[in-house]
Amino acid sequence: MEAKVFNGINPSFFCIAVNVGSCFEQKKNNGISHLIEHVVMADSRVKRIAQSCHVDAITTKEWTYYLIVDNVPGELYSKLEDFISGIFDSELLSDVVAIEKRIVISELSERSTFSQYYQIINLHMHNGSTYSLPTGGEPEAIYHISTKELRQYYQESYLNGRRIGIYCSDPKLKEMGVEIIEKYIYLSKPFNKPHGGFMPSSLHSIIDSKQTTLVLANLAFSPDKTTKEKMYLLMDYFTGKDGLLQEAVRTRFFLYFFEQICSVYDNHILIGVGTRIKNESVNDYLTILKHTIDRVICSKDMIVDALNNRKKIYIINKSCNIVNLMERIRWENEINSSLTENDEFIDINDEEAKLIQACFDVSLWKTVVFSNQEIIKGLKME
Numbered sequence: 001m002e003a004k005v006f007n008g009i010n011p012s013f014f015c016i017a018v019n020v021g022s023c024f025e026q027k028k029n030n031g032i033s034h035l036i037e038h039v040v041m042a043d044s045r046v047k048r049i050a051q052s053c054h055v056d057a058i059t060t061k062e063w064t065y066y067l068i069v070d071n072v073p074g075e076l077y078s079k080l081e082d083f084i085s086g087i088f089d090s091e092l093l094s095d096v097v098a099i100e101k102r103i104v105i106s107e108l109s110e111r112s113t114f115s116q117y118y119q120i121i122n123l124h125m126h127n128g129s130t131y132s133l134p135t136g137g138e139p140e141a142i143y144h145i146s147t148k149e150l151r152q153y154y155q156e157s158y159l160n161g162r163r164i165g166i167y168c169s170d171p172k173l174k175e176m177g178v179e180i181i182e183k184y185i186y187l188s189k190p191f192n193k194p195h196g197g198f199m200p201s202s203l204h205s206i207i208d209s210k211q212t213t214l215v216l217a218n219l220a221f222s223p224d225k226t227t228k229e230k231m232y233l234l235m236d237y238f239t240g241k242d243g244l245l246q247e248a249v250r251t252r253f254f255l256y257f258f259e260q261i262c263s264v265y266d267n268h269i270l271i272g273v274g275t276r277i278k279n280e281s282v283n284d285y286l287t288i289l290k291h292t293i294d295r296v297i298c299s300k301d302m303i304v305d306a307l308n309n310r311k312k313i314y315i316i317n318k319s320c321n322i323v324n325l326m327e328r329i330r331w332e333n334e335i336n337s338s339l340t341e342n343d344e345f346i347d348i349n350d351e352e353a354k355l356i357q358a359c360f361d362v363s364l365w366k367t368v369v370f371s372n373q374e375i376i377k378g379l380k381m382e
């Protein structure tokens with residue numbers, strides 16, 4: 001069990017990360033982790049404490065997070081028992097399961113463009129592995145999950161020794177939390193990390209009548225902490241607000257949608273950019289994309305220059321409030337970035353800039369474009 005205490009962060013919070021998520025699922029039970037998260041949150045004990053404080057949960061590919069936040073110092077102590085027993089001693093009642101199934105399915109039908117991007121990438125990048133399964137699940141599979149199956153999965157994944165992480169705002173909470181958790185579970189299997197190098201990236205599109213959605217993505221497997229940070233920098237440098245691609249594209253197109261994708265899992269990091277443009281601009285956009293990538297790959301000094309001009313790159317927004325607390329805990333858990341009070345800037349030196357460049361070199365940003373019906377164009381960026 002990992003347990004971390006962050007002193008002096010207001011408000012006080014307690015978060016449990018359970019090593020359960022869609023990557024452990026199969027096609028036929030895809031969404032079961034998400035459904036369990038919903039049913040746990042609908043537990044009467046959890047609902048009761050949620051009336052007087054903020055309670056939140058999220059299911060990702062590898063982890064399910066449960067967070068409780070209270071603005072009144074000291075208030076959490078009395079709520080911890082209910083919160084934790086709600087998570088690890090959930091009754092998983094059939095009628096609650098039935099209600100939450102409907103909620104999850106309707107939630108999935110309203111997936112944002114952003115999560116659709118994720119799914120396009122997932123499918124392509126992780127094809128053949130369980131990472132390609134949608135994190136939230138497939139409505140069809142969720143519909144068919146029985147209460148019995150749900151309970152069995154819960155037993156296996158929550159109670160029989162998956163890894164648990166605890167993140168909280170003071171040592172007393174940690175002590176109390178661990179004690180309560182240990183009433184219900186025992187701990188900790190080591191987690192296997194597959195080896196691997198960089199994977200080629202891909203560019204996809206979905207076409208409707210007037211506009212095209214394109215995704216360019218890049219994936220690195222088993223990156224160490226430094227490489228992860230470099231990948232973030234690369235993303236920022238390439239697709240960030242003032243990034244190269246943004247710059248190249250902003251002046252040229254009338255873009256109405258441009259979104260960065262970035263996700264860190266236990267053993268890989270996924271970065272990319274999603275764009276939606278008018279159909280008639282697709283070819284121009286691809287040319288610019290190719291040109292921008294070529295610029296990075298061909299010019300050894302360019303990144304150094306560009307980064308020197310910018311001096312500092314802001315990598316992690318460390319300002320803390322309830323809204324992004326969960327996000328910060330995910331950072332802490334999944335990228336091992338430290339969770340501290342202050343905003344953090346990092347300086348880039350020549351060496352680091354070369355590493356970022358190397359990420360581009362090695363990863364061979366390669367693109368394939370296709371639509372629902374037809375392959376429009378294949379582009380190889382070499």
Ligand SMILES: [Zn+2]
Nearest residue numbers: 034038104107
């Ligand atoms: Zn949900």
